[in-house]
Amino acid sequence: MNLTNDIIKAKLVEKFGDIVSNFEEPYGMLTFEAPKEQNLKVLQFLFDDAELRFQFLTDLCAVHYPDQKGRELAVVYHLHNLRDNVRIRFKVFTAIETPDVFTATQLYSTANWMERETYDFFGVNFVGHPNLKRILNVDEMDYFPLRKEYPLEDQTRIDKDDAMFGR
Amino acid sequence: MSETLTHNHIKLPEGSIEKTTTTLNLGPTHPATHGVFQNILELDGERIVSAEQTVGYIHRAFEKLAERRPLYQVTPLTDRLNYCSSPINNMGWHLTCEKLLGVKTPKRVDYLRVIIMELARISDHLICNSVVGVDSGAFTGFLYVMQYRELIYEIYEEICGSRLTTNIGRIGGFERNFNSTVWEKLDKFLAEYPAVLKEFENLFTRNRIFMERTIGCGPISAERALNYGFTGPNLRAAGVDYDVRVHTPYSSYEDFSFEIPVGKTGDCYDRFLVRNYEMWQSIEIVKQAYQKIQEFKGADAEVYHADVPEYYLPEKKDVYTKMEALIWHFKIVMGETEIPAGEVYQAVEGGNGELGFYLISDGGRTPYRLHFRRPCFIYYQAYSELTKGSMLSDAIITMSSLNLIAGELDA
Numbered sequence: 001m002n003l004t005n006d007i008i009k010a011k012l013v014e015k016f017g018d019i020v021s022n023f024e025e026p027y028g029m030l031t032f033e034a035p036k037e038q039n040l041k042v043l044q045f046l047f048d049d050a051e052l053r054f055q056f057l058t059d060l061c062a063v064h065y066p067d068q069k070g071r072e073l074a075v076v077y078h079l080h081n082l083r084d085n086v087r088i089r090f091k092v093f094t095a096i097e098t099p100d101v102f103t104a105t106q107l108y109s110t111a112n113w114m115e116r117e118t119y120d121f122f123g124v125n126f127v128g129h130p131n132l133k134r135i136l137n138v139d140e141m142d143y144f145p146l147r148k149e150y151p152l153e154d155q156t157r158i159d160k161d162d163a164m165f166g167r
Numbered sequence: 168m169s170e171t172l173t174h175n176h177i178k179l180p181e182g183s184i185e186k187t188t189t190t191l192n193l194g195p196t197h198p199a200t201h202g203v204f205q206n207i208l209e210l211d212g213e214r215i216v217s218a219e220q221t222v223g224y225i226h227r228a229f230e231k232l233a234e235r236r237p238l239y240q241v242t243p244l245t246d247r248l249n250y251c252s253s254p255i256n257n258m259g260w261h262l263t264c265e266k267l268l269g270v271k272t273p274k275r276v277d278y279l280r281v282i283i284m285e286l287a288r289i290s291d292h293l294i295c296n297s298v299v300g301v302d303s304g305a306f307t308g309f310l311y312v313m314q315y316r317e318l319i320y321e322i323y324e325e326i327c328g329s330r331l332t333t334n335i336g337r338i339g340g341f342e343r344n345f346n347s348t349v350w351e352k353l354d355k356f357l358a359e360y361p362a363v364l365k366e367f368e369n370l371f372t373r374n375r376i377f378m379e380r381t382i383g384c385g386p387i388s389a390e391r392a393l394n395y396g397f398t399g400p401n402l403r404a405a406g407v408d409y410d411v412r413v414h415t416p417y418s419s420y421e422d423f424s425f426e427i428p429v430g431k432t433g434d435c436y437d438r439f440l441v442r443n444y445e446m447w448q449s450i451e452i453v454k455q456a457y458q459k460i461q462e463f464k465g466a467d468a469e470v471y472h473a474d475v476p477e478y479y480l481p482e483k484k485d486v487y488t489k490m491e492a493l494i495w496h497f498k499i500v501m502g503e504t505e506i507p508a509g510e511v512y513q514a515v516e517g518g519n520g521e522l523g524f525y526l527i528s529d530g531g532r533t534p535y536r537l538h539f540r541r542p543c544f545i546y547y548q549a550y551s552e553l554t555k556g557s558m559l560s561d562a563i564i565t566m567s568s569l570n571l572i573a574g575e576l577d578a
Contacts, residue, residue, distance in 0.1 A: 026509050026510050026511070027266060027267075027509065027510075027511045027512075029512060055393065056393055056396070057396055058396070058514075058521070058523060058540060059512075059523055059525060059538065059540040061525065061538040063527060063535075063536045064536075076525070078512060078523070078540075082393070082407070082409055082414075085414045087415075087512070089510075089512070108394060108396070109391070109394045109395050109548070109549070110394065110396030110545055110546075110548070112548055113544065113545065113547075113548040114545065117544075121230070135222060135223060136222065136223035136226040136577060136578070137223065137226065138223075145228065145231060146230060152231060152232065152234070152235050
């Protein structure tokens with residue numbers, strides 16, 4: 001039997017009811033969200049269910065939406081069922097003041113560095129992560145550079161003397 | 168332990184003898200690490216007790232930079248991810264943009280892309296496999312195959328003008344049609360390379376020294392590999408036949424027939440064999456694509472880009488003579504084309520695994536968020552598990568046979 005987006009959606013709604021919401025299919029990939037407290041339950045269900053079997057974590061990253069009050073940071077999981085070859089996208093939103101999301105490292109070893117990267121750039125605090133520290137940036141950095149409040153340098157600035165380097 | 172080791176005639180600071188392991192900094196600039204990798208190894212004699220990787224030495228904030236650039240200006244950033252096979256990254260990015268923009272490319276463009284991507288895969292695997300040879304003490308293979316990588320680079324050069332960081336292709340197709348020199352060089356490559364690859368295999372595959380150095384070195388089981396998010400040749404060497412080209416075909420890969428080699432043990436030897444076999448398959452794919460391209464007749468045989476004036480730069484002579492072309496040229500170069508809102512994930516089979524682009528657009532002129540799924544960043548975290556308990560020299564081979572590219576790792 002082919003695993004279609006409708007079947008996945010029906011199974012999720014049957015199991016979680018109102019908890020899973022905002023089903024969309026941008027460019028064919030089923031996308032939905034759940035409250036951040038439930039992320040592990042949803043991931044575990046997707047992992048264990050005999051039909052769904054989303055056991056491959058393709059990608060994990062975060063997105064910053066400064067205009068959405070109370071849900072500024074989105075953590076996006078891309079999951080892949082390699083047997084039926086179906087991909088889905090699962091999001092949890094969190095407030096930027098309390099960016100605590102449970103870690104998925106118990107399910108996927110690969111989430112370790114992905115979550116460290118996400119913490120490094122967005123400051124998402126993965127609760128329960130074995131080694132949550134910066135990975136690509138220097139340890140002394142005291143901000144989270146991919147958040148939208150840190151703009152790139154103004155390309156037209158003229159106060160900087162860089163005759164030797166840069167533009 | 169400390170009781171027996173304390174000697175009365177040597178005065179050592181209290182507690183100094185209790186540490187029985189040696190800490191060794193391997194890298195970040197060590198000739199055997201082939202890139203900027205640092206590993207802090209704990210060694211017991213010559214056996215590795217634990218390895219801790221430090222990454223990020225050449226982090227260049229591509230994801231942040233991309234948030235200010237129009238789509239076509241992101242292509243040069245993707246070059247600098249896996250610079251051993253940058254055309255695949257470029258094509259992956261074009262495919263992502265085309266998916267978001269809804270651009271349909273003509274078949275001939277797809278086939279031309281397939282040729283370039285498979286040549287890039289060959290050059291990527293060639294470097295990786297010959298470097299595994301270098302690290303096990305065989306330099307000959309490395310030097311021998313270099314001239315054919317050079318030939319591949321000359322083919323890139325004819326198409327886009329550069330060799331390593333290619334910036335090849337455009338959204339919708341290629342910047343120019345393949346000229347006759349490209350086809351001549353491709354003929355030369357297809358005629359001569361199989362014999363060279365055969366000889367390269369003869370040097371290694373049944374070489375006793377090479378086999379003893381690589382068999383059982385850095386193995387990983389299929390379950391662990393999947394849990395660690397392995398993709399590409401490293402996953403296939405562990406016995407999982409996952410290949411993006413087959414599972415979610417892009418750029419008309421469904422029109423080609425080729426085999427996906429799989430290994431069994433996931434050790435360095437299997438990874439080597441899988442890559443070698445993939446090179447043979449890539450040659451077959453290039454041949455098939457070449458044949459398909461020759462079947463186009465008339466106007467179809469000259470098509471090298473899709474008809475999308477909003478995103479594809481018009482020809483220079485048209486810019487000087489036609490009003491519409493001038494307008495498009497200006498809008499594209501200044502990055503003033505609005506892109507539709509939406510989010511896409513597009514994966515391609517890169518040289519070392521599934522290279523993914525997660526692009527979110529809010530309807531502005533630049534990506535709202537762009538995330539690269541960089542395969543070697545994801546599987547490098549398994550390195551400490553792969554090398555635990557092995558000898559230091561095995562750790563070096565394991566590192567090179569994983570095909571880690573520092574540029575991709577650090578983004």
